[in-house]
Amino acid sequence: MNTQFKKGVLELIVLAIVEEKDRYGYELVEAVSKIIDVNEGTIYPILKRLTNEGFFETYFEESKEGPMRKYYHITALGHNHCNELKEEWLQFSKSVNTYIKRRKEK
Amino acid sequence: MNTQFKKGVLELIVLAIVEEKDRYGYELVEAVSKIIDVNEGTIYPILKRLTNEGFFETYFEESKEGPMRKYYHITALGHNHCNELKEEWLQFSKSVNTYIKRRKEK
DNA sequence: ATTTAGTACTTGACAATACAAGGTAGTAGA
DNA sequence: TCTACTACCTTGTATTGTCAAGTACTAAAT
Numbered sequence: 001m002n003t004q005f006k007k008g009v010l011e012l013i014v015l016a017i018v019e020e021k022d023r024y025g026y027e028l029v030e031a032v033s034k035i036i037d038v039n040e041g042t043i044y045p046i047l048k049r050l051t052n053e054g055f056f057e058t059y060f061e062e063s064k065e066g067p068m069r070k071y072y073h074i075t076a077l078g079h080n081h082c083n084e085l086k087e088e089w090l091q092f093s094k095s096v097n098t099y100i101k102r103r104k105e106k
Numbered sequence: 107m108n109t110q111f112k113k114g115v116l117e118l119i120v121l122a123i124v125e126e127k128d129r130y131g132y133e134l135v136e137a138v139s140k141i142i143d144v145n146e147g148t149i150y151p152i153l154k155r156l157t158n159e160g161f162f163e164t165y166f167e168e169s170k171e172g173p174m175r176k177y178y179h180i181t182a183l184g185h186n187h188c189n190e191l192k193e194e195w196l197q198f199s200k201s202v203n204t205y206i207k208r209r210k211e212k
Numbered sequence: 213a214t215t216t217a218g219t220a221c222t223t224g225a226c227a228a229t230a231c232a233a234g235g236t237a238g239t240a241g242a
Numbered sequence: 243t244c245t246a247c248t249a250c251c252t253t254g255t256a257t258t259g260t261c262a263a264g265t266a267c268t269a270a271a272t
């Protein structure tokens with residue numbers, strides 16, 4: 001899978017998944033993996049960055065199956081950012097697809 | 107426009123445009139710009155890289171409106187690479203869009 | 213009791229690529 | 243001669259994803 005395609009899109013997907021409901025990192029890795037193949041070490045830095053930028057708030061909860069879980073909750077700012085990214089992505093992918101598909105039929 | 111979304115996709119678009127017919131750099135910048143906003147300094151390094159990788163062949167032609175034009179012609183290898191990238195992109199963007207749109211309707 | 217597997221988080225070195233800004237040159241018109 | 247447009251190229255910088263390694267907790271297997 002082309003690594004470059006993922007740039008920026010992973011951020012959008014992570015935001016969209018956390019928007020649905022609060023999630024902890026490990027859970028997110030699995031959720032993202034269902035959409036696009038991704039490395040564990042990729043998700044955690046994204047979570048940290050998005051938290052630093054004020055898009056997420058975090059809290060801890062205990063687990064019976066392992067160490068503490070760090071949950072991520074989306075903020076109002078994160079909500080807006082997610083919607084903006086979504087719109088940008090839909091426009092972008094549409095432009096590219098329109099061109100690619102037009103060429104394909106020739 | 108989100109810079110990150112473009113990563114890897116510009117390569118695909120450049121390949122697809124040159125596949126259509128031989129193009130010179132400056133012309134390509136304008137053609138790509140019609141699809142997605144792009145900087146001149148971004149295209150030339152991509153052309154150089156794709157040529158080094160054997161996807162393009164180049165030749166010069168004179169012009170009445172300025173300096174020599176360096177034309178890029180796609181090779182058989184470039185053709186294959188273009189088709190592969192196209193498939194990868196279509197699959198990738200479909201996965202992402204399916205998830206994004208599903209979420210949007212909720 | 214020790215090892216193994218699964219869960220969970222973190223970090224640091226590295227690679228790829230887009231952009232901004234700048235430079236070099238040729239042609240043509242004011 | 244100066245400006246504008248055409249045409250090409252390079253360098254430094256920032257962003258972001260990957261890989262590899264490490265820490266640590268729980269529970270089941272040896």
